[in-house]
Amino acid sequence: MADILSQGEIDALLSALSTGEMDADELKKEETEKKVKVYDFKRALRFSKDQIRSLSRIHENFARLLTTFFSAQLRTFVQISVASVDQLPYEEFIRSIPKMTILNVFEPYPLDGRIMMEVNPNVAYAMLDRLLGGKGVSVNKIENLTEIETRIMSQLFQRTLESFQDAWSSIIELDPIMEEIEVNPQFVQMVSPNETVVVISLSITIAETSGMINICLPHVVLEEVLPKLSIHYWMQEKKKQRKPEEKQLIENRVQQAPLLIQTELGRSDITIQEFLMLGTGDVISLNQKINKPLLVSIGGIPKYYAQPGKTKNQIAVQVTDVIEEGENDE
Template identity: 25%
Template sequence: MSEPTDPAGADDGMGDLMTETKELSQEEIDRLLDFAMPSADAAGQPGAIERLVSSTTVNKDRLPMLDVVFDRMVRLLNTSLRQFSSTSVEASLLRMDWLRYNEFLDTIELPALIGVARAEQWDNQLLVSVDSALIYCMMDVLLGGRRSRPGRVDGRAYTSIERKMTERLIKVILQDLSQSFDPLAQVDFTFDRLEVNPQFATITRATNAIIRVRIAIEVERRVGHAEIVIPYSTLEPVRGKLVQMFMGEKFGHDTVWENHLKTELMRTKLDLVAVLHQTQVPLGEVLNWQKGTSLKLRVDPDTPVMLLSKTTPLFAGHMGQRNDSIAVKIDTDLETKQELIDGLLSH
């Protein structure tokens, strides 16, 4: 017979197991997840979760051609803003930052007017932000106000005149930006709306990568700033062209050099060879040739004649006679002249 079990002993064993299970306190959980306040000796050492988040920062050297695009835009902007304001304007590219959209919202200087625009061919959006210093400066210049440095104006909303003038300024910036992208891709940046609150100008998710370009504009010795914010997804259709390395000045055309090159090419002398027929002859037979040996081509007067420039066939025609000279009447263009021109340019 089996011995009866001791209920008390069973309870004691279960009690021992219960005492081995330890519950973590809130302080220990915070320390495990690095949510606790950093100590004096651990200052500057981010926690595991913070390091995980910060490791997803955007690289800054993925689009080399974008620097060229905005350099060209600044050159165009100098001319456009001089015509817009009828005074001396100097635009300069301060910096180009790769960051996330929520970081841009935290660093925007208020008050400011933010223009939302659309990239029509890319089916996406971008922002153009103009700070108050540039707005007041342009207002004074366009409306004939004072040219000295204005006082700081806080606590008031922008007037309808200021908003309308800023809208025109943003359209000028967007037009120059479109022209800057022309050598890479045809795109039209069209103005959509004007916002005062950055939260109402949201065009992408807070954690999405963006490119912020900060431009300084000096008007009558007064400096304001404009920022262009382009989500990385907006540039995706032309990313393949933007990642290429820039190997020289490819924007614009030198009409003087083009006309000179065209003129010189038209004056170039080209040697043409009329080939009546081609045949293959054994080498042994060629070695037996002597003076007066006849070579039968087995062609008739209607056989086409090929006109070649070295080894490039250009035309086909028929042989005849004109003014007591043997001539070739061109009947067919072999459409290989472009290959010949490319070969001349390569040399």
């Protein structure tokens, strides 16, 4: 969309043309010339703007889910938000993160390949300190992690994959599995160095500690679901949700669902010995008076009062009243 000039800018432009400071013929020549845009093949832009916006929207939801999850687990103030979404070569991403950090590598089944979640050591150790009963102080000791500390952090980040799965549920049903936890980026080679990846940077604050969580999504992993990340797919999905025939189909299926209806004739308390001695012709005395209505339950929940009778030589009941909510709490 072309920029709209203000009245002052229009007057200045007309003044420059009239005084000869600008040449109208040169302006026309510049417009007709082919515009050349520099393109770096090492930084191939393989994701469209629509797809980047969709990924940003998905991970904004992921950030909200993570905020709730970490707040409950760490029992302290946690704030997470999407800071940036960029596409760049995998090699450049590896160079941009610390030499020693927390790298969670997981497989997003059924998609092929692996995804990485890099957690800044300051944030990771603040989480660990809170889980172990501390105030959330970050002490960087990443080079000598104990087996217990590694196990605790691995279990914590394994559970974050449930939030990741929920955030992506509108696009694809994922079943992510934690593959490994590493501290040295040089030991993790998910894709080739020149492979394009999308890096979603999440800004996280835990009590007094703040840092970043970076999620690395390789193009080869997302290639299968890229069509679903376009704006056309989202619009089509919204239209599908508004179809009246789908609502009618659900109503029809609900109406055809079977319900268990039971009518209670009465109750009686007998001993095991009396139960074992029962025979043909014995009479069991019930607590139900003949002039009182019977209780009708739907799915085990009392709903109606009824009176017994017959219809076409079959035992039946006739509903006489509806039980109001809370009237027959037992």
